[in-house]
Amino acid sequence: MPFPINRMRRLRRTETIRRMVREIEVTLDDLIYPLFVAHGLDVKLQVPSMPGVFQYSIDTLVKEAREVKELGIPAVLLFGIPADKDERGSEAYASDGIVQRAVHAIKEAVPDLIVITDVCLCEYTSHGHCGIIKGKEVANDETLELIARTAVSHACAGADMVAPSDMMDGRVLSIREALDESDFSDVPIMSYAAKFASAFYGPFRDAAGCAPQFGDRSSYQMDPPNRREALKEISLDIEEGADIVMVKPALSYLDIISDARGTFDVPIAAYNVSGEYCMVKAAAAKNYIDERRVTTEILTSIKRAGADLIITYSAKEFALWQAGV
Numbered sequence: 001m002p003f004p005i006n007r008m009r010r011l012r013r014t015e016t017i018r019r020m021v022r023e024i025e026v027t028l029d030d031l032i033y034p035l036f037v038a039h040g041l042d043v044k045l046q047v048p049s050m051p052g053v054f055q056y057s058i059d060t061l062v063k064e065a066r067e068v069k070e071l072g073i074p075a076v077l078l079f080g081i082p083a084d085k086d087e088r089g090s091e092a093y094a095s096d097g098i099v100q101r102a103v104h105a106i107k108e109a110v111p112d113l114i115v116i117t118d119v120c121l122c123e124y125t126s127h128g129h130c131g132i133i134k135g136k137e138v139a140n141d142e143t144l145e146l147i148a149r150t151a152v153s154h155a156c157a158g159a160d161m162v163a164p165s166d167m168m169d170g171r172v173l174s175i176r177e178a179l180d181e182s183d184f185s186d187v188p189i190m191s192y193a194a195k196f197a198s199a200f201y202g203p204f205r206d207a208a209g210c211a212p213q214f215g216d217r218s219s220y221q222m223d224p225p226n227r228r229e230a231l232k233e234i235s236l237d238i239e240e241g242a243d244i245v246m247v248k249p250a251l252s253y254l255d256i257i258s259d260a261r262g263t264f265d266v267p268i269a270a271y272n273v274s275g276e277y278c279m280v281k282a283a284a285a286k287n288y289i290d291e292r293r294v295t296t297e298i299l300t301s302i303k304r305a306g307a308d309l310i311i312t313y314s315a316k317e318f319a320l321w322q323a324g325v
């Protein structure tokens with residue numbers, strides 16, 4: 001029954017009516033805030049390409065974590081910048097590594113804040129790749145053991161959840177088995193299941209100092225055009241024991257998020273990555289866009305596509321806006 005019986009504008013007349021028929025809304029419980037931790041004391045170093053994002057030392061990180069918790073954000077995702085890098089990324093799985101110490105410090109000071117750790121070698125290897133190098137290749141099976149060791153060391157430090165981002169085949173199963181053997185059968189795995197080889201990670205690699213020193217990550221991260229393959233990646237990770245599966249990046253991959261939501265019954269996370277964040281910041285700095293509205297619209301689109309959880313550098317600002325600041 002078309003016009004004039006149907007008038008779609010009837011339910012758009014006032015903000016109150018719009019609120020009543022609104023289909024989704026991003027809430028703070030949907031958000032995970034990434035944090036970068038480095039060695040040192042009293043460090044709070046601005047990441048040049050990511051306004052509002054810093055590298056913290058453990059003391060300033062704990063303050064930040066407290067603030068994040070007070071704002072009502074439930075979880076952080078931790079990335080570490082090691083003192084030294086080597087071929088095998090040794091600090092990634094050292095019991096006194098930067099992330100292990102940071103997790104311990106946060107859990108002691110702010111026990112209710114969920115601490116998720118990024119499990120990868122690329123910040124810790126001298127060559128910047130996410131695994132061990134054999135010849136000119138990133139060796140899959142040899143890497144698994146180190147990835148699993150890294151996850152277990154994070155759990156030992158008190159991590160609430162581990163998030164492997166290396167994209168080696170079989171890492172979820174290796175991690176699950178290693179965690180279970182070490183009595184961490186209750187620690188969930190959020191796997192970066194469909195992680196694409198994306199140019200949107202550029203600013204992050206400044207923040208974490210993990211740009212590959214030769215080649216790129218296309219032999220292990222996914223080829224951006226592949227949609228069916230993303231579903232295969234996700235289903236394999238679920239079979240291997242992933243509790244939450246992630247699509248990354250978010251904005252150019254909303255179709256993948258939507259497909260994943262329609263296909264699987266586990267919680268879906270999406271990573272609103274560094275390049276997506278810095279484009280908004282750069283355009284807002286020039287007054288080309290309204291930052292608050294654009295950010296809210298972006299987060300809403302990611303949730304509307306089907307994400308239950310959104311990892312975003314905008315979490316704190318969003319929380320402040322929600323609080324009316």
Ligand code: PBG
Nearest residue numbers: 120122165200201204273274275
């Ligand atoms: C590490 C990792 C990366 C990101 C998260 N974990 C970089 C990469 O894979 O090169 C990117 C996050 C972002 O861009 O915000 N493997």
